[in-house]
Amino acid sequence: MNNTDIVRQSLKRRYRKERRFRAYGMIAVATGFLFLGFLLTDIVTKALPAFSLTELRLDIPMDRESLGLAEDAEISEDTLRALPYSQIIKKSLRSLFPDIRKRKQKKLLYKLISSGAEFDLRDRLVAHPEWIDGPPQSLWLTADDDVDTWYKLDTQVSRIKPLQAELIQALETQDRIRTAFNTHFFTRSDSREPEMAGIRGALAGSFWTLLVTFVITLPIGVAAALYLEEFAPQNRLTDFIEVNINNLAAVPSIVFGLLGLAIFINFFGMPRSAPLVGGLVLTLMTLPTIIISARAAIKSIPPSIKEAAYGLGASKMQVVFHHVLPLSMPGILTGSIIGMAQALGETAPLLMIGMVAFIVEIPEGVLDSATVLPVQIYLWSDSPERAFSALTAATILVLLGFLATMNALAIFLRKHFERRW
Amino acid sequence: MMMKTRTTALALVTATLLTAGPSAYAAGRDQIAIVGSSTVYPFATVVAEKFGKKTRYKTPKIESTGSGGGMKLFCAGVDLNTPDFTNASRRIKKSEYDKCMKNGVNSITEIQIGFDGIAIANSVKAPLFKLSRKDLFLALAKKVPATDGSQKLIDNPYTTWKQVNPTLPDARIEVLGPPPTSGTRDAFAELAMEGGCKQFGWIKAMKKTDKPKYKAICHGIREDGAYIEAGENDNLIVEKLAANPNALGIFGFSFLEQNDDKVQGSIIEGKAPEFETIADGSYPISRPLFFYSKNAHIKSVPGMKEYMTEFTSEAAFGDEGYLVDKGLIPLAPEQREAMRKAVRELTPLKL
Structure with a gap:
């Protein structure tokens, strides 16, 4: 056996070795990509619901009596900030469902709307004092995070009681519920209410x-x-x-x-x-x-x-x-x-x-x-x-x-x- | 040349930042600073947010440092760089109080906001358990005292409740509970496990001589499958209990109340986990929650008193307040009134 034969024999082995090494390298890269892909898909699918937000349309009467504003009261930022917005929202919700009388049921009804909605309503009224004494305004207000999750993802949320599910369906037939782009996520900062939180x-x-x-x-x-x-x-x-x-x-x-x-x-x-x-x-x-x-x-x-x-x-x-x-x-x-x-x-x-x-x-x-x-x-x-x-x-x-x-x-x-x- | 001027400009900005810094913040502070317990954190943040939205004051900033860490920062002094409030899931200790006094923090008002109760529950389809803290310790500890009564520790040999205590049912020990990262787990270890563990005199004696070992024995939970870590989500534990009548679960009281159609809370040392027993402190696995205010800051930090008023309002910590929605167990009405009085008068704490 001369040198050429030795080289020729070993050549095959060396090529095999190289192919094996390449395969290992490709497997390593593919594993990396697989993990990256898995991570990204997981994050993206979990993140998608955060970019939309459920809102409820409520009719807010703008006459002074309903707003709790005295007849002769001057309309200034201070008087507008002090109005009982929580009551105004609750009253508007009740007017949509006059059948709901019991205390416990009312509580469930009120829970449909975000607890931050009263402050949103306040800020909007402060920005639009000309609404006062005018016709009722039909406003989209943020829904509670449980309603949001339930409505958007169509999943079982144990915190949504059967009565609330019925109410949401009723709102849907009246065209009073929608999902919109979640601007809160970009325009607001931290909050303990997920629907009001932003970055x-x-x-x-x-x-x-x-x-x-x-x-x-x-x-x-x-x-x-x-x-x-x-x-x-x-x-x-x-x-x-x-x-x-x-x-x-x-x-x-x-x-x-x-x-x-x-x-x-x-x-x-x-x-x-x-x-x-x-x-x-x-x-x-x-x-x-x-x-x-x-x-x-x-x-x-x-x-x-x-x-x-x-x-x-x-x-x-x-x-x-x-x-x-x-x-x-x-x-x-x-x-x-x-x-x-x-x-x-x-x-x-x-x-x-x-x-x-x-x-x-x-x-x-x-x-x-x-x-x-x-x-x-x-x-x-x-x-x-x-x-x-x-x-x-x-x-x-x-x-x-x-x-x-x-x-x-x-x-x-x-x-x-x-x-x- | 360009590069040179740019570098000089950068250096100048740096210098201004560094020199302008200290003089600008020494003047005063318009934002309330709060530190303390991670158990109180979810309640304090909700109050802070409401307070920030309702009033024209800035929303307080809240750091979750743990009760001990919070006390340390709170008692460090009275200058404005120290926090105005600290939250605690236990009462202030004498040593902490002394440290406060030594550092000039001599007017502190203590406000109790409510309770944190932990339920040991099982499915309503299974028999009700009547447990003691000792039973819980023996059933769930990693190491228990030897069965022959000697002062030796052995790996937990118990597999059924009957072995732990003959009055208990002959059922396999299977407990679903929170993982070590959870505050509920800490409280359970501290209140239930340690409470049972202390009943062995020789282990209790160890607290003085070898505290780390005492803690390891009393807080160590078995890892052989009898205690199942079911994740941080208490709702999940409730669902699992409903599906598996043989298991017991550990979770916050508010979840028991909301799911009483599915689960029942075991009786601990003769007391059922109910609103009244937790509120009067007779249910053994509950603890009071507090915050402490530094009254020396009230003049210089705007809004402190209003924040306390918001926290102690009926809309917040009352029976139907928004904190109850977040899981707080409220105080009795007369205690709540007493807290409001303490806020009005800023009653200084004496220990």
């Missing part, structure tokens, strides 16, 4: 928190990377710093939360639950990632560029700021965006600094109390009301959307602005 507060909180993180991380990260890469002497101290930065990137995020609690809240006395503190904590967390990626981007600039600049008489500062930094910026930004995406999905460090809380007010600055999107997901997933599970899934979708957009932006920046040498 606007959490979105604003995430925005302020990430703004603080971005504004602080980018300059510090870039300055640190530039100094370490271009100016710092190579000695034990810089080696030590480098090792530490790499270690910090691997520290569990909850540790940064504890650090933030000790330093920013207990020592500097900053307010709890504020995006400022959240942003600072997330800065601590993302800084190592950004320094590392910025250094890699700076390192990839070929020495010939720098040497050419030196050859033309540029100073070190000029070389760095006129050539190295602009050329490495796409890489630095890509790294920063990935770091930000990481920060966007973080909850653990925020737990320690009070951002895991029930907050209804929409934050208007970095010092207002706020919560963030992943925290909202956590809080809702823990709520007893059934309809919150759909809201949880819908919020996950929104968060995933943001993450995908940020990562796509990072890829775009890399593809379009990065120079190849």
Whole structure:
């Protein structure tokens, strides 16, 4: 047997090996996709009900007597805010079903409408004072979350009693019930009533928190990377710093939360639950990632560029700021965006600094109390009301959307602005 | 050049953010800050939301930190960076009260909002159980005292209720209950299991000498299939009990009340889980729920008194209030009146 034969024999085996390896690789990728597909289908199917909302049409009389407004009362915001809206809604519901007399039955009837509807009615009347003394207004008001689930999904909800089911059917024949797009989900903030809850507060909180993180991380990260890469002497101290930065990137995020609690809240006395503190904590967390990626981007600039600049008489500062930094910026930004995406999905460090809380007010600055999107997901997933599970899934979708957009932006920046040498 | 100015601008914004920060928030606060028990959290949030919508005050912010964690934050001091209220699923401890006093929090008003009761129930088609906390401990603990009466712990050997206590039916031990992440589970372990466990003198003595071990014994629930974790959803447990007459289930009292056509609550130490027995504290597996207000803040944080008034209004914690819809067991009418009086007068707590 000569060498050619040996090679020929082994060739078959080697090809088989390669095919096997490819198959393994494809199985691995397919499994990954399968899980991803499973996760996404699960979330999307669970989230869909959250995007629609059941509403009931009620006729609200606008004469002063029915509204409980005195004949000579002046119509101002204060008088309008103080009207007995809960009674007005109950009366309107009763007028639809005059047969319902018993106390217990009435209670079931009242439960058809959301307990937040009275405040909606109030806000609408305050916005339209000209309705007063006019004809009755036919208004769509939000239904209770149990009615919503029952009507939308057509499933058994044990909290809907047979009488209520009859009432809903009667409303349907009168064309007084509909499902509309759930605008509450985008325009309102947290609520204990699922039909009144939305993610606007959490979105604003995430925005302020990430703004603080971005504004602080980018300059510090870039300055640190530039100094370490271009100016710092190579000695034990810089080696030590480098090792530490790499270690910090691997520290569990909850540790940064504890650090933030000790330093920013207990020592500097900053307010709890504020995006400022959240942003600072997330800065601590993302800084190592950004320094590392910025250094890699700076390192990839070929020495010939720098040497050419030196050859033309540029100073070190000029070389760095006129050539190295602009050329490495796409890489630095890509790294920063990935770091930000990481920060966007973080909850653990925020737990320690009070951002895991029930907050209804929409934050208007970095010092207002706020919560963030992943925290909202956590809080809702823990709520007893059934309809919150759909809201949880819908919020996950929104968060995933943001993450995908940020990562796509990072890829775009890399593809379009990065120079190849 | 462009890049340089941009970097400078960023640095400037950073600097402003950092310096403007502390001066801006030291001035005062217009939003009530609440911390404390996760059991009270679902009630407090509903009140907070109503309060925020009804009045022109901002909706209070509520953190769920647990009763102990809440007390720690609450008693840390009187500056405006500390919370205004803390919720608790137990009364304030003497040590916590002393800490409050030491840190200058010397005017606290205690408001009891109602009760949290836990029912041990089975299907109405099965015989009613008459249990004691000791029975529950012996039937459900992971380790129980040896049957020969010696001070040794053995893996739980009991498979039927009759083995636990001869007066109980000869039925297999099968209990559906919440998983460890649930507050109901914590309360069950604390009130029912520990209550039974403490009746063994030598285990009780351990509390002083080796508290972690004492807790592990008294709160440890068996994992051999007799206790079935049925998920956080109490409604699900009720459905399962209706379908399986041999099983017992553990869930909040409000679910028992809403499903009395399907399930019946076992009698614990002679007391049935009823509105009256829970309200007067004689039903052993129930606990009072409280919140505490820091009266030193009332002048500087707007709306605190109005929030307390809303919480103690009949529309909220009354017999037919919106908190009852969310599962609270209300106080007796005269106690509710006493709470309203405490709110009006801001009666300071003395321990």
